[in-house]
Structures are given as structure tokens and as C-alpha cells.
Amino acid sequence: MAVHDEPRASILIVDDEQSLLDICGDALSEAGYTVHIANDGPSALRMLDQLPGLDLVISDLRMPKMSGLDLLKKLKEGVSEADFLIMTGFGSIETAVESIRLGAADYLPKPFNISHLLLKVERILQIRRNREDRKKLTNIVRVLNLSQAMNTKLDMNSLTNEFLSQVQKNFNPDGIVLFLHENGGLQSKASRGGLLHNNPHLGRWTKLLGERVFRQQLPELVHIPKKGPVQLSSEGPPPDSSITSIMAAPMTTRMKGIGSIVLLRNTAKPDFSREHSQLLNVFAAHTASAFENARLYGQLWDMNLEVIRSFAQAVEAKDVYTRGHSERVAIYATHLGNRLGLTKDELHLLYTGGILHDIGKIGIPDIILNKPSKLTTDEFTVMQRHPELGRAILNQVTSFGDILPIIFYHHERVDGDGYPMGLHQEEIPFLARVLSVVDSFEAMTSDRAYRKALPMNIVRNVLQEGAGRQWQDDLVRIWLEEIEKPTFRSLQQVDSNGHVEFQNVPDA
Template identity: 80%
Template sequence: MVAHDEPRASILIVDDEQSLLDICQESLTEAGYSIHIAHNGTTALKMLEHLPGLDLIISDLRMPGMSGLDLMKKLKEGASEADFLIMTGFGSIETAVESIRLGAVDYLPKPFNISHLLLKVEKILQIRRNREDRKKLSNLVRVLNLSQAMNTKLDMKSLTNEFLSQIQKNFNPDGTVFLLEDGTGLQSKAMRGALLRNNPQLATWVKQLGERIFRQQLPELILLKNKKFSSMCTEGPPPDESITSVMVAPMTTRMKSIGAIVLLRNSSKDEYSREQSQLLNVFAAHTASAFENARLYGQLWDMNLEVIRSFAQAVEAKDVYTRGHSERVAIYATHLGNRLNLSRQDLHLLYTGGILHDIGKIGIPDIILNKPSKLTNEEFVVMQRHPELGRAILNQVKSFSEILPIIFYHHERVDGTGYPMGLQQEEIPLLARILSVVDAFEAMTSDRAYRKALPMDVVRDLLQNGAGRQWQEDLVKVWLEEVSKPSFANLQQVNIAGHVAFDESYDA
């Protein structure tokens, strides 16, 4: 007898001939397989409920009660995902063709040699293993694609849209409900599909199902066969007779449930399989981690923002005329970046850079910073040091490294006559060029120690005259278009205390 640490596969043999069952069971057990036996199709069908990991069914074709072909038809309805091998002593070409057409992987005529049976079984199981390996690889690629896509998103709206896009692409549901816990309870964040839009009762049923899975933290696959409900689902059958299957998975991370995803299919598509249910559960777990990371990132961003604003307020405490300047520049810069379709990461950099662009002024003497008249050449040279001082201050904070170019170059001019390096055109980082335009605009439209705010028509002329020399021409053009819009007035209503919700106001 060959010894095996673990069974090579799980096989169910179905035949009404006891002697054949004994021979097959003994031979296949010696070969290392885990063997189960049934004397007819009805008994086999009941056994399948307790054999979820079955790999192969070897069944006689003609048996009293339920035939082998009838048993195979039941398998196609979702009773098992095992492969099926037909054996019979009443073989014909027509019988073989019909068996294969209905889903059998092979056909074995009686009488047969045991070695022939063993070869058939090994061949079938090897093909099955290869198929499973391909499925696993395919599913791994799907999960990796999901992770890669989700890892590029850091806000809840983008994460939700990306997750639902991945769900549609990989599971092709006819209805989708995405539920998230928001501190007050489980709330529906997305509901898609005509099934749900046209049936409010179904939407209620789905929400109740999602709430139960959210509490239990266990996935569930609900199959409805021949319009007959067959599930332990406590909500009862769905109030829509067209639905054939439902998959639901909890959004779980660190043993904590944060939501649930529910997918519906109607009779126009095949029922969902156990494998698809398992894949959805993996998708849900990966996505739950992404949402948790986004939540933590949001908290970290809020804390960093408070620190950043305290830096800006330290500068503005020295100069009452520039109070609120940094916040407004940050908002203007982010708005212009949004108009230019910049990435969310660049919008964050613009906002942070806008808040901190004048941090170097903390090292400028008050007598120069608050002088009520024009600066002398010597005083202006001192003032020109503030970008360099700002970079030196922020260089001590590693997380600010990406905004250093904005701080250092925001007073460069596209004609090369700016400071501190005299860069020109594309030598100046794009985000610094954007900030330069809105920084000048905000300064012109605000009171200063040495003058009152300029009228808008004067500001417009100054910007247009400086386009192509001090500022990038197309950036000035786009900014003046934005300034002309009635909605621009909303941007000017800035809370000087700094309580502006970035995510709500500047989502790309």
C-alpha cells in the first residue's frame, strides 16, 4: 500500500453494484485518494451537502431512482463543483456524446481494468489541478490589480468609485449595494443597478442582509434554484423572483467590520459560484484595509494641517496686514491646480505650499516686514532671503521635502529676472509657477502696510502686462478666467482661523 500524508483528492463513487464499489474503493484508497461511496443518485445528492471539497464524482449511468445523467444535471445547478466521470455497461457513441455534452469530463465503459480506471482518474485530476492553478493565478492577478488600483487613492470618494469599478469588472453584477459604518451606523454609500432602482423593497432587503453580515463578519452565498429559496438567510427570500444568486461579504480589518458589499444576479446570467464568493471576500478584505488606511491618512493630514497652519500664523503674527494671506493663497493655488486637472497629490502639495510659502519671513526683521513705505535696495535684498530661509526651516522636516521647491522658487520669473536663482520658463517647477500667479493676485487684492487693495481692473491689467515676463502666460489666462466667474466670490470668503475642509472644497 502506498502511504500518503494527505489525500491526493476527494472522490465520490456512485453505483448500485456493491462488488464494483468495493473494488474501486480499495484500489483508489491504496492510490492515496479519500473515497466516499453512495448506492444511488439520491443518496449521493444528499452526501454532497456535506462534501464541499469534493474533486471528482465517478457515477454509474443507469441506477434505480436517479440516473447518473440526472445526478450530473443537479451538479450543474450548483450542488457541487466536482468533475464528473460516467461509467456504464450499456455504452454507445450516443451515450458518450450526451454525457460529455451535459458536462462529464470523460466516459468509462464497463467492464474496465482497474489500472485503466486509475489512469483515467489521475488524468482528470491533473487537468483539474492545472485548471485550478490557472484560476488561482487569474484570481491573484485580479487581487493584485485591485490592490494596485486602491493604493493610488487616499480619499473615500475615489476609493469608493475605484472599488465599485473593480467589482463591476470582475463580478458583473446586476445590482450592487455598498455599505459603510460612519460612526452613526451602517449607511448605504452606493446603490447601483436597475434591479434596485425599480424595487425599493429589494433595496430594504439587501440593506438588512448587509447589516447581518456586517455584524456576523462572515460571507454568504445565496442560491435560488427553480424559484425556490434555499438558504439559511434569516431575511427570507429576496422580493424579486428574477434574482438567481446573491453574494455578500463583510468589509473587515483587524477583526473589526467597517461595512459590507452585496452583489445580485438575475436569471440573465449564471449563478455566482463558491469560488467567486471567496474572491469577493478577498476583495472586500483588501478594500477594507484601503479604507482604513485612508481614514488614518485623513487623521494624519488633519494633524499635519494644524501644525502647518500654526507655522503660517507665527509669520502672520508679525505682520497684521498679511493675516489670512497664506490661507487664501493656498486655496487659490489649489483651485487653479484643480482647473488644470492636476493630480490629487499635486493639489495637496499646492495647498501645503501655499500655507507655508512665506514661512521664511519669520526670519525677516519686523522693521522691514512692516515698513509702511517702499523698501530700499538694501532692505529688499534682505526681504529676498525669505524663500531661502523658508527652505532651510522646512528642510528639517522630512515630510515637507516635496514642497521645498514650491517654497524656494515661488518668486522666480519666467523671463529669468526673479529670485533667488534667476530660473526661467520650465526651469521653474510647475507648482511654483502656479503659486507665483495666485500669490501676486492675492497680494494685489489685499491691503498692505504701504497701500490699500488695488481695484480689480488694475489687478487684471497688471497680471496681463506681466504675462510672459513675470508669470507663465497661459496660467495667467486661466486664472483670470476663473476670477471672472461669479462663483469666484465663494473662494474669497476664507475663514482666517483656517477651518477650510480641503476634501470638500477641492476634490478633483
């Protein structure tokens, strides 16, 4: 007998003729296959429930209780994903065509010799292996595409929309429901698909399924026969007779479960397969990690924002006239950045840079900061050091590295007469050019130790005259358009303590 290190494949032989079962079983076992046998169709169906990894079913065509073609139909309804080889002594070309049409991999007429059987089996299994290899490669590409898409998002709304789009594209469901664990329970965060619209009963049933999958931390794949419902669990079948295939997966990180996702299909589409369920499970695990990272990033951003604001408040404590200046510059810069179509990352940098742009003034003597008259040349020289001092302070914080150019260059002028480096035009980092416009606007429109806030018509004139010299001209033009809009006043609300609360601050 030949010796094999491990079984090559798992095969179920179904025939009502025991002698043929014995001959085929011995030959396939000798060839290294794991062999199971059944004497009729109903017995085979019962065995298939216990053989989820089966590769091939070899079945006689004519058998009592259930024909080979009927058994094939059951497999193709989702009972098993095994390939199917049908054999019969009553064969005809019509039978062969019908079996292939129903999804059989091949047809073997009786009588046959064992070598012919082994060749058919090996050919079918080789095609199956090639198909599985292609599926694995395709699924790897799908997971990589998901990871790449999710890695570009940091906020929960963007992550949720991207995840649902990827699920829609890869699984083509008729309904999707995403559940996340929040406030002590599982909450429906998003849903898509016509199946769930105006169907509250289905919504409640779907939530029960999502909760069970979340609680048990196990995926589920269920097929509902088109003729009559099947009992899925204690909750019963879904209250929608059009649904024939459902799969659900838990969303779990290494530390904890964070939610679940449920997909539904109706009769117009093929049932979800075990491969679909496995891929959804991988998708859910990847996305769970991305969601958890977004949550942690949000917490980190909130903590950083508190630190950043404390820096700004430390500066403004030295000069009561500039209270709220940094926050106002931050929100103005973000507003202008939104109008310019900047990315979310750039808006974050503008907002943070706005709050921190004057941090270097903490190193400027109070007598200069609060002088009620014009600064002398020497005093102005000292004041001009604050961008350099700000960069030196923030240079100690690694996460602020991308903000340093905004801090250091926000007093440069496009004509080269600014400080500290005297840069021209595009030599000045773009975000610093954006901040410069709104910083000057805010300074002119607020009270200072040496003067009251300037009237708006004067501020407009100063900005227009400085366009192309102090500030980039198109940025000035766009900013002047924005401040004329009725919505501009709603950008900020100042309470009685002088604290500024801003709307539309970019989310983490």
C-alpha cells in the same frame, strides 16, 4: 499496499451495485485517493453537503430514485464543483454526448477493467489540477490588479468607485451593494445594477444580509433553485424571484470590521461559484485595508492642515495687513491648478505650499514687515531672505519635502530677474510658477501697510505687462480668464473676524 504521504484527491463513487462499489473503492484507495461511497443519488446529494472539497464524482447512469444524469444536473446547478465521470452498462453514443453536454468530464462504459478506470480518473484529475493552477494564477493577477488600482487612490470616493468597478469587471454581477460601518451602524454607501433600482423590498433584504455577514464576519454563498425558493436564514429568501445566486463578504482589517459587500445575479447568468466567493473575500479584505488607510490618511491630513495653518497664522500675527493672505493664495492656486488639469497630489502640494509660502517671514524683523513706506535697498535685501528662511524651517519636517521647491522659488521670474537663485523659464519648478501668479494677484488686490488694495483694472494691466517677463504668459492669460467669471467671487467668504473660509479645497 502502496504507501502515500497524503491523499491525492477526494472521490465519491455512486452506484446501486455494492460489489462494484467495493471493487472500485478498493482500487482507488490503493491508488492513494480518499474514497466515499453512496448507494443512490439522494444519498450522494446528502453527502455532497458534507464534502465541500470533493474533486470527483463517479456515478452509474441507471440507478433507482435518481439517475446519473439527474445527479449530474444537480451538481451543475451549484451543489458541488466536483468533476463528474459517468459509467453505465447501458451506454450509447447518445448517452455519452448528452452527459458531456451537461458537463461531465468523461464517460466510462461497462464492463471496464480497473486499469482503464484508474487512467480515466488520473486524466480527469490532471486536467482539473491544470485548470485550478490556471485559476489560481488568474486570481493572483486579479488581486494584484486590484491592489495596484487601489494603491493609486487616497480619498474614499475614489476608492469606492474603483472598488465597485473592479468588482463589476471581475464578477459580472447584476447588483452590488457596499455597506460601511459608520455612526454606530451599517450604512449603504454605494450600489450598482438594475436589480436594485426601484426595489425597496430587495434593498431592505440585502441590508439584512449585509448586516449578518458583517456581524458574523463570515462570507456567504447562496444558490436559489429556479423552481421554488430556499430558506436562507430567519430573514427568508430575497423578495425577487429573478435572483438565483447571491454572495456576500465581510470587509475586515486586522483590527476590526469596517463593512460588507453583497453581490446578486439573476437567472440570465450562471450561479456564483465557491471560487468566486473566495476571490470576493480576498477583494473585500484588500479593500478594507485600503479604506482604513484612507481614513487614517484623512485624519493625518486634517492634523497636518491644522499644524500648517498654525504656521501661517504665526506669520500673519506679525503683520495684520496680511491676515488671510496665505489662505487666499492657497485657494487661488488650487483653483488655477484645477483649471490646468493638475493631479490631486499636485493640487495638495499647491494648497499646502500656498499656506506655507511666506512662512520664512517669521524670521523677518517686524519693523521691515510693517513699514508703511517703501523699503530701502538693505531692507529689501533682508526681505528677500524669506524664501530661504522658509525652506530652512520646513526642511526639518520630512513630510514637507515636496513642498520646499514651491516655498523656495515662488519669487523667481521667468526672465531670470527674480530671487533667490535668478532662475529662467522652465528652470523654475512649475508649481512655483503657478503660485507666483496668484501670490502677486492676491498681494495687489489686498491692503498692505504701505498702500491700499489696487483697483482691478490696474491689477489686470500689471499682470498683462508682466506676462512673459515676471510670470509665465499662458498662466497669466488663464488666470485673467478665471477672475472674470462670475463664480470667482464665490471662491472665498470672509467673516467679521477676517477669517477666510474656502470652497473646493482639495479633500484628503
